[in-house]
Amino acid sequence: MMRILLFLATNLAVLIIASITLKLLGVDRFTGQNYNSLLIFCAVFGFAGSLVSLFISKWMAKMSTGTEIISQPRTRHEQWLLQTVEELSREAGIRMPEVGIFPAYEANAFATGWNRNDALVAVSQGLLERFSPDEVRAVLAHEIGHVANGDMVTLALIQGVVNTFVMFFARIFGNFIDKAILKNEEGQGIGYFVATLFAELVLGILASIIVMWFSRQREFRADAAGAQLAGQGAMIGALQRLQAEQEVPVHMPDSLTAFGINAAKKASFAGLFMSHPPLEVRIEALRQLR
Template sequence: MGYAKTAMLMAAMTALFMGVGYLLGGSGGALIALIFAGAMNAWSWWNSDKMVLRMYNAQPLTAGDRTGLHAMTGELARRAGLPVPQVYLIEQAQPNAFATGRNPQNAAVAVTTGLLQRLSQEEVAGVIAHELAHIKNHDTALMTVTATFAGAISMLANFAMYFSGSRERIGVLGTLMMMIFAPMAAMLIQMAISRSREYEADRIGAEICGNPIWLADALEGLARSAARIDNMTAERNPSTAHMFIINPLHGQRMDNLFATHPATENRVAALRRMARGGVAMPDPRRPERKQSDTGPWG
């Protein structure tokens, strides 16, 4: 159901984009808008991961790092049948994590120092498994495309007053309404896609780590801490909020149209129902790691 809903929402985003292009310049405008979006998506496809990692000053971790995070990620990636992604650490007190990259072969997982300090080993494994599920589902590429579409729609709508074609087709009032409501509709579709993918990543992440309760407990802990601790980089760049496992911004706690993430209570309830039904895993072992007296679980 998650994939069908995502496909329908992507179709709606594409139709909205083409509609705005048509209102601006007829069939020629729709074609130009499509070419413009394609160029923007191509650029984002190759560069968005590097941009966001630089934005958060993420530092790469190598095999044998003292936290054991790289070894844990490698074990979970093998369970998921994925190449081992690059692993990054962000010096940030708010506990959170995200995945990025255009495909599983060029993916990265980034976690904050606050996450390692506040969660147990099992809870960290649940979080990493959730991010690997996003990579496995190609959600990182999907969200890059939807964010680019939403930005392109907003840009086109803001140019509407300069196109005589739009005023001839829908009038000045209609043009003004398009400038207001087209970006809002694009934002709502983007958020709906993000919420749908979070539920799916929770489900598959629970299967990867082998225990839905690990992820459920992690989400509860993350939500409590994120509500109290600011992430100023995310506050300055709210367009990246949908990437994180928990919304890093303050003031969005309801599972509504304007939320970037589903309500944590709903996600936790779904995971606990999944736990009651049982999760079959071919390899029930915990993620392998190197012990360290100085690591967060030493």
């Protein structure tokens, strides 16, 4: 898993760094037992990580994958790629995104960007070399579906919400440990600090399950959008081709897996932390479309 894991890690790092910084600056103490103020306080810092990740997503994607943007097509394949993305974007009602190719043997693709009219769609070199034009078009349609559905923004907002409540409940827990258990009546002590950080780590992991569940639902919607744009048969064929190549390890950076089309298989328990449903489940869902 790629984009989602780095996305979550970035947010968790922001929460921890914010907690340490705010504690050292003495800002935390002003939230006290005023839960309305505490909630607002947590929302400001809770949304910071997700929004930062959203606004730098294109830059992060280009840097982490080595994606080369096609500004002037140099080959017939690049020309076809630009024309196909332009056609699909027009049909989906969005502005033409940037189009790029990243050097990877495995078949994969991703879409990212801070809004549906300022996005990036990229495909791997391996996908272009081994997939048929209809299969590549279906993969591109899936990624355009992500963009048209506003998945990047929605994911950032959901992450911001869970960040907020992770910080909120972690501080309530820290205050409880400090006051009720350690009997510290002189203000927020080391017990509050340690308990809050511990609670943020635990709650952050649990909150990621919620984000991953939403990510899996997005894949079904993007598959449906891809079927509408490229044809149900073509979309099923592309997923079946990905399924045939499932044994090829996926090495795209963690920051991009959530918006990629392919993800590695995981064990059953780890399925709670998967950004993508199993390919066979996605294929069956497409067959049920009417």
